[in-house]
Amino acid sequence: MTNSPPALRGVVVGLGVMGSLHARVLSSLPGVDLVAAVDPSEERRQDAAATYAHVRSHATLAEALAAHEVDFAAVAVPVEHLPTAAGEALDAGLHVLVEKPTAPTEEQALALAARAEERALVLCVGHVERFNPAVRLMKRKLDEGVVGRVIQMQARRLSPFPNRDAMKGVALDLATHDIDVMRYLTGSDVSRVYAETEQRLDGEREDMLCATMRFDDGTTGLLDVNWLTPTKVRQLSVTGEQGMLTVDYLTQELRFHEHPTRATRWDTLASLRGGGEGDMVRYALERREPLRVEWESFLDAVRDGGVAPVTARDGAAALSTARAIQRSGSTHEVVVPAYRSVAAG
Amino acid sequence: MTNSPPALRGVVVGLGVMGSLHARVLSSLPGVDLVAAVDPSEERRQDAAATYAHVRSHATLAEALAAHEVDFAAVAVPVEHLPTAAGEALDAGLHVLVEKPTAPTEEQALALAARAEERALVLCVGHVERFNPAVRLMKRKLDEGVVGRVIQMQARRLSPFPNRDAMKGVALDLATHDIDVMRYLTGSDVSRVYAETEQRLDGEREDMLCATMRFDDGTTGLLDVNWLTPTKVRQLSVTGEQGMLTVDYLTQELRFHEHPTRATRWDTLASLRGGGEGDMVRYALERREPLRVEWESFLDAVRDGGVAPVTARDGAAALSTARAIQRSGSTHEVVVPAYRSVAAG
Amino acid sequence: MTNSPPALRGVVVGLGVMGSLHARVLSSLPGVDLVAAVDPSEERRQDAAATYAHVRSHATLAEALAAHEVDFAAVAVPVEHLPTAAGEALDAGLHVLVEKPTAPTEEQALALAARAEERALVLCVGHVERFNPAVRLMKRKLDEGVVGRVIQMQARRLSPFPNRDAMKGVALDLATHDIDVMRYLTGSDVSRVYAETEQRLDGEREDMLCATMRFDDGTTGLLDVNWLTPTKVRQLSVTGEQGMLTVDYLTQELRFHEHPTRATRWDTLASLRGGGEGDMVRYALERREPLRVEWESFLDAVRDGGVAPVTARDGAAALSTARAIQRSGSTHEVVVPAYRSVAAG
Amino acid sequence: MTNSPPALRGVVVGLGVMGSLHARVLSSLPGVDLVAAVDPSEERRQDAAATYAHVRSHATLAEALAAHEVDFAAVAVPVEHLPTAAGEALDAGLHVLVEKPTAPTEEQALALAARAEERALVLCVGHVERFNPAVRLMKRKLDEGVVGRVIQMQARRLSPFPNRDAMKGVALDLATHDIDVMRYLTGSDVSRVYAETEQRLDGEREDMLCATMRFDDGTTGLLDVNWLTPTKVRQLSVTGEQGMLTVDYLTQELRFHEHPTRATRWDTLASLRGGGEGDMVRYALERREPLRVEWESFLDAVRDGGVAPVTARDGAAALSTARAIQRSGSTHEVVVPAYRSVAAG
Numbered sequence A, B, C, D: 001m002t003n004s005p006p007a008l009r010g011v012v013v014g015l016g017v018m019g020s021l022h023a024r025v026l027s028s029l030p031g032v033d034l035v036a037a038v039d040p041s042e043e044r045r046q047d048a049a050a051t052y053a054h055v056r057s058h059a060t061l062a063e064a065l066a067a068h069e070v071d072f073a074a075v076a077v078p079v080e081h082l083p084t085a086a087g088e089a090l091d092a093g094l095h096v097l098v099e100k101p102t103a104p105t106e107e108q109a110l111a112l113a114a115r116a117e118e119r120a121l122v123l124c125v126g127h128v129e130r131f132n133p134a135v136r137l138m139k140r141k142l143d144e145g146v147v148g149r150v151i152q153m154q155a156r157r158l159s160p161f162p163n164r165d166a167m168k169g170v171a172l173d174l175a176t177h178d179i180d181v182m183r184y185l186t187g188s189d190v191s192r193v194y195a196e197t198e199q200r201l202d203g204e205r206e207d208m209l210c211a212t213m214r215f216d217d218g219t220t221g222l223l224d225v226n227w228l229t230p231t232k233v234r235q236l237s238v239t240g241e242q243g244m245l246t247v248d249y250l251t252q253e254l255r256f257h258e259h260p261t262r263a264t265r266w267d268t269l270a271s272l273r274g275g276g277e278g279d280m281v282r283y284a285l286e287r288r289e290p291l292r293v294e295w296e297s298f299l300d301a302v303r304d305g306g307v308a309p310v311t312a313r314d315g316a317a318a319l320s321t322a323r324a325i326q327r328s329g330s331t332h333e334v335v336v337p338a339y340r341s342v343a344a345g
Helices: A017-026 A042-051 A061-067 A079-091 A106-118 A133-144 A170-186 A267-273 A290-304 A312-331 A339-344 B017-028 B042-051 B061-067 B079-091 B106-118 B133-144 B170-186 B267-273 B290-304 B312-331 B339-344 C017-028 C042-051 C061-067 C079-091 C106-118 C133-144 C170-186 C267-273 C290-304 C312-331 C339-344 D017-028 D042-051 D061-067 D079-091 D106-118 D133-144 D170-186 D267-273 D290-304 D312-331 D339-344
Strands: A008-013 A032-038 A056-058 A072-075 A095-098 A123-125 A150-158 A190-198 A208-215 A220-226 A233-240 A243-248 A253-258 A280-282 B008-013 B032-038 B056-058 B072-075 B095-098 B123-125 B150-158 B190-198 B208-215 B220-226 B233-240 B243-248 B253-258 B280-282 C008-013 C032-038 C056-058 C072-075 C095-098 C123-125 C150-158 C190-198 C208-215 C220-226 C233-240 C243-248 C253-258 C280-282 D008-013 D032-038 D056-058 D072-075 D095-098 D123-125 D150-158 D190-198 D208-215 D220-226 D233-240 D243-248 D253-258 D280-282
Touching (some): A008 A017, A056 A061, A072 A079, A079 A106, A123 A290, A123 A312, A133 A170, A133 A243, A133 A253, A170 A190, A170 A208, A170 A220, A190 D208, A208 A312, A220 D150, A220 D208, B008 B061, B008 B290, B017 B032, B017 B072, B032 B061, B042 B056, B056 B061, B061 B079, B072 B079, B079 B106, B095 B290, B106 B123, B106 B312, B123 B290, B133 B243, B150 B170, B150 C220, B170 B190, B170 B233, B170 B312, B190 C208, B208 B312, B208 C150, B208 C190, B220 C208, B220 C220, B267 D267, C008 C079, C017 C042, C017 C072, C017 C290, C079 C095, C106 C123, C106 C312, C123 C290, C133 C170, C133 C243, C150 C170, C190 C312, C312 C339, D008 D017, D008 D079, D008 D290, D017 D072, D017 D290, D032 D061, D056 D061, D061 D079, D072 D290, D079 D095, D095 D290, D106 D123, D106 D312, D133 D243, D150 D170, D170 D208, D170 D233, D208 D312
Parallel strands (some): A032 A056, A072 A095, B008 B032, B095 B123, C008 C072, C032 C056, C072 C095, C095 C123, C150 C220, D008 D032, D072 D095
Antiparallel strands (some): A190 A208, A233 A243, A253 A280, A280 B280, B208 B220, B233 B243, C190 C208, C208 C220, C233 C243, C243 C253, C280 D280, D150 D233, D190 D208, D208 D220, D243 D253, D253 D280
């Protein structure tokens, strides 16, 4: 019989919507000991104490670090505090999973990356859609070449306004998901963006964006993102020379539409369905909660000394592209995301 | 260069809804010369003359036969006249495609079968759904064993009332389609039926039926048929030990649902989608107009001296089963279709 | 400021799949104090203790009753033990929510009903689908007459085999849901049933049934139920003279299809969609977990001294109809459910 | 009894795919006499003669005009010949329905408009989607304000490559449809466009485009158009402050999604469907063939001396916007469609 490794001890910093989800997943994962939770709000701390008997709550990270030995931190504080909180955790020698978009600016995100590298710590950004089993299988199918060379990717991320505090606009809050997934799927970087944006509801930022992106490998990306739409949609389609793959993020369904192999030889049906059709397959896949897979991947990297499954440079790239979309929406000009020159520098 | 065979010369008897469809298809088929059309209504004859320049119209079949050399007839007169009209055509030495349900009674249908056999003529019944490309592919997939042993078949044939004259109730007008398809798919005969029926609208006959059928091979058939439903539905599903095949007759789509191969390991999705899933495939197939395929199959049989693709005995079996459903609906008893004892006799 | 009433104190008897769900809901409901849980399995008791800090676990109900003051019990033991456990709880003066199908036999179910009546206790059967918000809204729409007189109801309850112990066949485990819902929607009783059933997988009982039911008010019910189908389906449609209502139990969607008001005047689309169409509406509704609504309704009845939202007579009727389906499946005869004569006696 | 007006006499110029459709519709419309058809191909002329007994075929329009008295022309020749053919017909005093995109250049399209105005002739451009009953009802619903102020419109027009000769790229062949519909729906003009385009298949022009458009009234338009996708999609959605309307051009379905009115109070469903929902309605509408409605509208304008339902200026605007999309795709710059300055001059 083998000994299992000692449990990794974690602290959740920030007990808002995402922090609470992290606490729930961490408290149910084998091999993990969630020892502490941090939030300035006493009410949230009491809620956490009522829900997780073995978790101690603290008002500050410093207080938590003074009271416990900890191996890693989940940092889920408001965007403007992400760099400070993540930096403090890294300085204390903790591996860190930081919520997207990593930081308010690319520079801050890359500074965190440098800090983690110096200390040889795992710093992972919480781009949770990358761990969606349907996205993972899509990546494998693309690598196997089922659609041939990729020409275009289209993402739709629509829903009614979420009624949360501190939403930062759909570019940062929503579009970063699909930007990251598209970078992951193509393995290519964003060379230019153009966007039309709109702000109708009260708030600091845009609540609708329509954007095109061009990747270095020639792929076009299309983003249709807002929180004005009455129904919730989370879809991605990838069109290649040999067919199309589509993902429904919510139901975790991956479909492959083969290029037409059989003609439709009846006008009545051809007018509605087109001149031909190939097989369509919805692949069987093991459905899992993406956030749980994210944590397993992070913890594997911590245990094995591997690289983060989503690096801080990935986080900076998605953030930078989202910022470019916002800028293009204001200036009505084509924008090269800032991370391209920083990265080149 | 080969000589093509001489064109087969045809007459359409009856220019109602189905007869007009036969005329349209026959006038566009290569290798066929539609020479005459028969209907007692002068208005319908004039319509046909205006539409098909080369087709002569006649008030009676006798008149048409006196005026033209003809090889085959499409008989699409009202149900009560089917035996007379089809019999007259057979007696004149014509191959015959007779509309379903062949005749008002099983005995008349079988008498027509005997008459065609004596004269070595092709007598085919117009069960057009059997020529639907999606049904044909389903048959092939079943024969290949993709779902293993078949346990159950379910057909739904729902629509608003069609507003045609002379409808004979949903058992004869609609359910005969699915009864014939189920006999075709299983290659097995109906051993008993039970039905609940209802007549709400004006008319001679039932406008709703819910029926179970049991086939000799142990398969259960379920029929949900009416013309009371606001939307048009034409669907068939076949469940076997290894999976399920479904056909949409209207869009000619055939789907295969494989038995679960991957578990769903997230309660949120499992509660909505079940505990696991296999691949789902919508097969590519060449879509064609079923009525055109029916005619090609009939004409092939005529040219090659083969058997009718749907025999008069098939027609009698579907008719007999529909009659059994009507009787069960009235008596609230389980009924053995009459063709079983006639056939055994 | 008003005083809220004292919390009702509850015990969960049986910690299998359903019992665990009851425990989860009860531990999160305001106005309820889940004080104890009962199961003969030590492992299950330990799991419960780990999950619910304030709940004491006991091996028997007697032990729990000796240790705590309790107002009500959730009884979720295997079917054969339901009468004993529910009876013990009633004798101790507890209000009882007993899992469907209430008991193995109609007589036992009705005996429980009598016992509860004598003691003026609320005895409710856990037919959870009746509390599905989409079913409740369907009931209201039917009562408002949106589809006019109801002609037919059809339920499909399909899924792969659930891999649980002690499944009692699809008639008891699955069909009882839809039988109860149909009685609730029509307010009418089942006058006869006929069924074809099949047992393919290992187990004591049928794993497929196709059944027709006739209700006293003339409505026909159709059941298509199995655990052989690769995909999970939970659907109900109700067809009336003026339109159709459909429920998806899983997504809690209620749709109304109005009878055709506009003709389709283009053959290409008419051949696919029928000759006309009315409005179709998916009604907005507040989605909630049905089990939670069930508990709220039960607890309201306890507090107000009202009748159980699903009575033991309802439970006996559904059970009795399911037994009639099993018998019809064996004898190939039309069966009148036994509760009709018992109730008449 | 009133006398019906004399039939309008028409000629179809060009017997390719679109011209043949015009001939079919015109030969079945009451109040119209299709007298002649023009095509340089003898084979096409023979086909037309075989199909339409009363229609004479000619190699040139001049020949047809010499032989017949004609009131109007359907001009459906290749794009580069559209101005010459339409101009010849106008000069001969005919009302003209010219196929989209009207002409190769905006200037030519506007010159045709001027020519028609001088002669007080109806010149209509064949933007057939504007006559789709679902689009017309969408326009009415928008004017009634059901979605409030419009924020965004999105069109998807995807299909496999159509395998026709002389396709001019997806901007001209496909996107012009949606550009015209969006101008029609908003009553507003295009102030700027940006596009990413791609040419993968052989041919002169782009086979994929992703474009944003901004209209004068602030609405954003998004175009996702290609002939690389395995399945045929023709969809339009319009999102406003109060809800969303969607059209499926193929099935002629119009749906309205009301803004959320009821909260979803169960996490399991909320995670999949969002935090709330309003009613969703699919409106009943009379489905008709759009091309037939287009002809009826054109002929009404001819008879009543009214304006064309789609003017040559509309045609020039759609063409100009499509050209701007092509230019943006080449230059990677934001482009103001040329018709804005021409129209201003």
